Amino acid sequence: MPQMKDWKEYQIKVSETLAEFGFTTKVEEVIEGARGRHEIDVTARIRYAGVDQLWIIECKKWKRPVPKERILAFTSIVEDVGADRGLIFAEGGFQAGAVRASRNTSITLTNLTDFVxxxxxxxSSIKIGGLMRRIAELENKYHSIWNLDEKERGRVQSRYVGPEAFGLKEPIAVMACLSTMKDSLEAASFGRWPVPYRALDQDDSNGLIDVKNWDGLLFVTEQTLETCSRIYEHMVGNGSSVSRWQDLQPSDLTDLLSALRNGRSPR
Structure with missing residues (x-):
């Protein structure tokens, strides 16, 4: 039996590693992009928070460092196929220009040991992608209220029970909270800890809360996003009404914020 080539073994090992983290993977899958077909060394798919994500991976079992030109070419492929993330695995490292070219992009340069x-x-980056999409979808829903006819818009706005902003009983505070969520997730993705968290009832008397790790940030983001979503559903719905938006907030988040503001350590 012919011996498997090193580069092929490397692709399989990368695929198996990603599969261990819950991805559905394929080796040497052909994907149709906007500008052409691309054979991808490894594809990895996963679903989180109702959102499907595609990562594409290039594997370089080279003894020499990967140059900048390879990063730029791969970036073009990631954009062409619409992948959420691109990873290049290389055991021989990367040239300095390659590292610079990958900064502030959706490209990750790594190797098997570092990835694990x-x-x-x-x-966490998987969850960020799912949350970013949910935030964008919810922002669009709130903006769409202004496209309703006058009578329906009046009905919807009359059912708004969220926090006020600048003395206005309109979802400005919710929109500001959603915007801050995006900023916080982006800062965390670049390792800028701690990151600020804006609660829905934020005002001058209770400043932004510093969140220091992924578990905390993902928890408060998911819970606050759920609250914002419930406020919107209450506005556009025809069912029973509540008078306080706090009744729509998950109790775990209410308890956490209360503990933090009273100087207690959350359980």
Missing amino acids: SNSEDEL
């Missing part, structure tokens, strides 16, 4: 060691950050 940094799995918390890598898996």
Whole structure:
């Protein structure tokens, strides 16, 4: 039996590693992009928070560092196929220009050992992608209220029970909270800890809360996003009404914020 080539073994090992983290993977899958077909070394798919994500991976079992030109070419492929993330695995490292070219992009440069060691950050990026899409979808829903006819818009706005902003009983505070969520997730993705968290009832008397790790940030973001979603559903719905938006907030988040503001350590 012919011996498997090193580069092929490397692709399979990368695929198996991603599969261990819950991805559905394929080796050498052909994907149709906007500008052409691309054979991808490894594809990895996962679903989180109702959102499907596609990562594409290039594997370089080279003894020499990967140059900048390879990063730029791969970036073009990531954009062409609409992947959420691109990873280049290379055991020989990367040239300085390649590292610079990958900064502030959706491209991650890594190797098998580093990927496993940094799995918390890598898996958090999956959740970030799902949350970013949910935030964008909810922002669009709130903006769409202004496209309703006058009578329906009046009915919807009359059912708004969220926090006020600038003395206005309109969802400005909710929109500001959604915007801050995006900023916080982006800052965390670049390792800028601690990151600010804006609660829905934020005002001058209770400043922004510093969140220091992924578990905390993902928890408060998911819970606050759920609250914002419930406020919107209450506005556009025809069912029973509540008088306080706090009744729509998950109790776990209410308890956490109360503990933090009273100087207690959350359980």
